[in-house]
Amino acid sequence: MVNIILLGPPGAGKGTQAKRLEESRGMVQLSTGDMLKEAIAKGTELGKRVEGIMARGELVTDEIVIGLIEAKMGEGAKGGFIFDGFPRTLKQADALGDLMVRKGVKLDAVIEMQVDDAALVARVSGRFTCGNCGAVYHDVTRPTKASGICDVCGSTDLRRRADDNEVTLKTRLMEYYKKTSPLIGYYYAKGQLSAVDGLAEVKAVADAIAKVLDKP
Numbered sequence: 748m749v750n751i752i753l754l755g756p757p758g759a760g761k762g763t764q765a766k767r768l769e770e771s772r773g774m775v776q777l778s779t780g781d782m783l784k785e786a787i788a789k790g791t792e793l794g795k796r797v798e799g800i801m802a803r804g805e806l807v808t809d810e811i812v813i814g815l816i817e818a819k820m821g822e823g824a825k826g827g828f829i830f831d832g833f834p835r836t837l838k839q840a841d842a843l844g845d846l847m848v849r850k851g852v853k854l855d856a857v858i859e860m861q862v863d864d865a866a867l868v869a870r871v872s873g874r875f876t877c878g879n880c881g882a883v884y885h886d887v888t889r890p891t892k893a894s895g896i897c898d899v900c901g902s903t904d905l906r907r908r909a910d911d912n913e914v915t916l917k918t919r920l921m922e923y924y925k926k927t928s929p930l931i932g933y934y935y936a937k938g939q940l941s942a943v944d945g946l947a948e949v950k951a952v953a954d955a956i957a958k959v960l961d962k963p
């Protein structure tokens with residue numbers, strides 16, 4: 748069992764790599780972004796509270812996402828957890844540390860996916876996902892094999908995100924640099940940080956992550 752954090756700005760490829768790790772290693776992706784988007788889609792009270800915040804590209808409160816992660820961790824994961832988009836603040840990182848101690852699981856690695864801002868605009872503006880199974884695509888770098896049909900589950904429910912536009916992306920990036928990037932130093936100081944080149948092609952990024960996970 749291996750537990751890891753994927754750390755990186757919006758569009759770095761965290762979700763793409765998390766899905767591959769689920770398939771290849773039986774790990775479980777815990778994406779706070781996906782959990783929040785699901786709450787919005789279902790029209791829950793939580794969804795109504797966070798919809799505007801997310802549309803602006805700001806972070807929702809620490810308490811909300813810590814509660815979501817705690818509930819999901821309770822369900823367990825044989826192959827280990829992939830924390831995708833969590834933690835995003837120092838408070839969240841401390842809370843995750845406490846949670847892991849309480850649940851008797853350890854954090855094996857924090858993988859920083861390094862990319863530059865120019866690439867992120869292109870990635871985010873070309874992204875679409877399957878509304879049924881969550882598979883992630885891109886107009887240029889990863890189109891579906893048959894137009895309008897998900898390669899994985901055959902659904903035609905392909906969606907673009909409301910926050911995937913240049914204006915909101917700017918706010919999301921600012922939030923990342925102000926509130927999330929300090930986690931790089933936090934985990935470096937704990938000796939848990941590894942970096943991979945997130946600009947490489949998807950398979951090369953996956954290989955670099957596998958190298959970190961399989962390090963003796």
Ligand code: AP5
Nearest residue numbers: 757758759760761762763779780807832870874884885949
């Ligand atoms: P969230 O859903 O977590 O979004 P994000 O962190 O902004 O990350 P993204 O999903 O945009 O990108 P990604 O790194 O997963 O990239 P992907 O693999 O899709 O959060 C959304 C919002 O929820 C936040 O703004 C905030 O409001 C709220 N929130 C969530 N968690 C929170 C928390 N913990 N605290 C507070 N608020 C929180 O790839 C992007 C595109 O690039 C795809 O099209 C893909 O096909 C393509 N691609 C991927 N890898 C490559 C590659 N190597 N080469 C070429 N193309 C690639």
